[in-house]
Amino acid sequence: MNNLQLPPYSPITTTLVDAIRGALGDRCVIENPDKMESFASDATALHRLPELVVEPTEAQQVQALLRLANKHRFPVTPRGLGTGLAGGAVPVCGGAVLSLAKMNRILTVDRQNLIAVVEPGVINLDLKTAVRRHGLFYPPDPASLDTCSVGGNAATNAGGSSCVKYGTTRDYVLGLEAVLPSGELIKAGVQTRKGVVGYDLTHLLVGSEGTLAVITKLILKLISHPPAVSTMVALFSNLTSAMAGVSAILGKGFVPCALEFLDHNCLQLVGDALPFESAREAGAFLLVQADGSPAVVDAEVEEMGETCLEHGAIDVILAPDSYKRAQMWEVRRQVSVNIEHSCCLYIPEDVVVPIARIAEFVGSLPEFEERHRVKIYSFGHAGDGNIHLNITAQSRDTVAKVEEGILAILQKVVSMGGTISGEHGIGCAKKRFLQLELSPVSLELQRGIKKLFDPNLILNPGKIFC
Numbered sequence: 016m017n018n019l020q021l022p023p024y025s026p027i028t029t030t031l032v033d034a035i036r037g038a039l040g041d042r043c044v045i046e047n048p049d050k051m052e053s054f055a056s057d058a059t060a061l062h063r064l065p066e067l068v069v070e071p072t073e074a075q076q077v078q079a080l081l082r083l084a085n086k087h088r089f090p091v092t093p094r095g096l097g098t099g100l101a102g103g104a105v106p107v108c109g110g111a112v113l114s115l116a117k118m119n120r121i122l123t124v125d126r127q128n129l130i131a132v133v134e135p136g137v138i139n140l141d142l143k144t145a146v147r148r149h150g151l152f153y154p155p156d157p158a159s160l161d162t163c164s165v166g167g168n169a170a171t172n173a174g175g176s177s178c179v180k181y182g183t184t185r186d187y188v189l190g191l192e193a194v195l196p197s198g199e200l201i202k203a204g205v206q207t208r209k210g211v212v213g214y215d216l217t218h219l220l221v222g223s224e225g226t227l228a229v230i231t232k233l234i235l236k237l238i239s240h241p242p243a244v245s246t247m248v249a250l251f252s253n254l255t256s257a258m259a260g261v262s263a264i265l266g267k268g269f270v271p272c273a274l275e276f277l278d279h280n281c282l283q284l285v286g287d288a289l290p291f292e293s294a295r296e297a298g299a300f301l302l303v304q305a306d307g308s309p310a311v312v313d314a315e316v317e318e319m320g321e322t323c324l325e326h327g328a329i330d331v332i333l334a335p336d337s338y339k340r341a342q343m344w345e346v347r348r349q350v351s352v353n354i355e356h357s358c359c360l361y362i363p364e365d366v367v368v369p370i371a372r373i374a375e376f377v378g379s380l381p382e383f384e385e386r387h388r389v390k391i392y393s394f395g396h397a398g399d400g401n402i403h404l405n406i407t408a409q410s411r412d413t414v415a416k417v418e419e420g421i422l423a424i425l426q427k428v429v430s431m432g433g434t435i436s437g438e439h440g441i442g443c444a445k446k447r448f449l450q451l452e453l454s455p456v457s458l459e460l461q462r463g464i465k466k467l468f469d470p471n472l473i474l475n476p477g478k479i480f481c
Contacts, residue, residue, distance in 0.1 A: 020481075022471070024090050024108060024110060026109075027089050030307065033045065035083060037053070038076075038082075039079055039080060039230055044069055045302055046068075053097075057098065057099040057100060058100050059101065061443065063109065064450075066089075070116065073193060084110075086321070089472055090476045091111050091473055092105070092108070092111055092225070092475050093115065093229045094113060096163055098136070098169060099167065099171060100365075100439040101436070101442030101443070101445055101471060102443040103440055103441075103443070103475070105443065113229065115164065117136060118231065119164075122134065122147055124145060124151070124237075128234060129237045131237055136231060137166075138160075139155070139168060142235075145375040147240055150240050151237040151240055153241040154182070156181065157174065157175045158175065169185075170224050174273055174395060174437060176347075178398070178399050179273065179398025180272045180398075184221065185218055188221050189207070189236060190203060190206060191204055191234065192233075195468060196227075198467040201228070203217045204217035206234050217416065226474060226478055226479055227432045227464070228468065242342070243307065244272075244304060244306045245304070245313050246302065246314075246316070246329070248291070248294075248302055249301040250295070251298055251299040251300075251301065251327055254378075255378050256298075256299070256327035257397070257466060258276075258374035259326045260326040260328060261276070261398065262326070262370060262377070263322050264322050264323070265398065268320060269315060271305050273302065273398070274304075274306035275301075276395065277300040277394045278393045280393075281350050281392050282298075282394075285346050285350055286300075290334075300467055302347060303320075304340075319391055330478060348407075349393070351405065351453040359405070359410055359411055360413065361438070362417065364405075364406060365401060365403045365435045365436055365439045366433055366435060367401045367433050367437040368400050368428055369400060369431065372400075372433075376402070377393060380404075384422055386420070388408065389407060389413075391405070391406050392407065395405045401437035402438075406421060434452060441476050441479045442479070449479075449480075465480050
């Protein structure tokens with residue numbers, strides 16, 4: 016695959032640092048290598064120390080930095096809070112990291128029009144908490160919701176457990192303000208529920224991983240907060256039966272707000288932390304959650320539990336109280352951390368397959384484990400087919416064999432009509448696999464879009480198409 020050819024970038028000299036300080040102010044600039052270290056990586060193992068870190072508090076400062084970058088040809092890597100899993104915030108070409116963490120104000124919560132206007136550095140959970148006080152709900156809920164930023168969520172079109180009912184971040188971004196690589200400030204989108212004037216630049220920028228523009232403000236759609244939530248857990252002897260239960264639940268017309276699963280390998284690691292017995296011995300764990308009016312959700316959860324029993328569940332456990340529910344979700348969210356700590360080599364992948372083929376796909380994983388000498392932990396969002404595959408090995412000496420296995424798995428996903436990334440994005444970690452899914456014509460068109468927005472390739476170079 017021929018990516019865009021990166022130009023030779025200029026180093027950030029002392030003279031340039033002085034110019035950046037003069038344009039943005041001394042408080043925005045970090046030069047100390049020890050302080051810059053925390054900006055050198057994200058949640059992957061990728062690492063590159065930047066030459067400079069800039070922490071603006073206003074859009075005008077972002078404009079000033081990008082104007083200087085374009086003029087002097089040094090790369091700029093936008094960064095939210097560094098929770099990404101594809102290397103999207105790692106400054107692989109050096110240059111300056113542009114941290115949006117201090118642009119973290121919730122500017123407006125409009126109860127009448129059901130919108131919030133926020134800066135990109137607002138933490139997802141802080142936004143949820145703020146709008147909840149107005150009786151409103153912001154649904155997107157990535158696993159790192161207490162540490163990830165809304166701007167980072169928008170840049171990667173982050174998903175989460177609630178996608179099965181509520182959709183991804185893109186479904187809640189009505190409009191935005193962004194700075195182009197040239198330093199020009201643009202506004203895109205609307206503050207209304209509809210709007211079809213011109214091309215949809217808002218939804219082009221959402222999911223573009225900071226390669227086309229830097230988002231400095233977001234207009235977000237809110238909905239009324241559901242009055243009640245009810246949860247149940249179903250234990251199965253194997254993951255194939257659990258996925259058959261998922262298909263049956265959706266096929267009956269239920270729309271749970273979460274439909275999560277853990278495989279046997281995950282349960283071996285975290286089963287003892289769940290607030291009920293026998294989880295560790297089960298072959299698969301299904302967490303089902305419904306929200307809405309109290310009478311309706313309780314009845315729905317019971318019916319979904321019966322459906323699971325009809326499709327081979329060993330046990331169904333209701334968890335109506337908030338404490339048990341919180342315990343189960345905490346265990347679910349800690350799965351990745353436990354997996355990473357249990358092995359020497361850990362590579363997270365997130366694929367999506369058609370819902371009707373989930374059981375077939377997960378049934379094929381043991382063959383990949385045996386052939387490529389890896390251990391695969393699978394968990395994730397069964398309701399929309401988004402499966403997190405944590406591919407592990409006990410020695411880093413086997414990395415070549417592991418990479419062979421990853422390629423084979425991704426080829427299998429695409430052959431089943433799936434996609435190689437559901438919510439982590441491409442960044443630099445997955446760009447070598449793009450040709451598995453995108454045609455040469457599509458790749459060329461998208462490279463052209465990158466060049467149109469960023470002719471000098473100064474914004475987040477080394478990611479996706481370059």
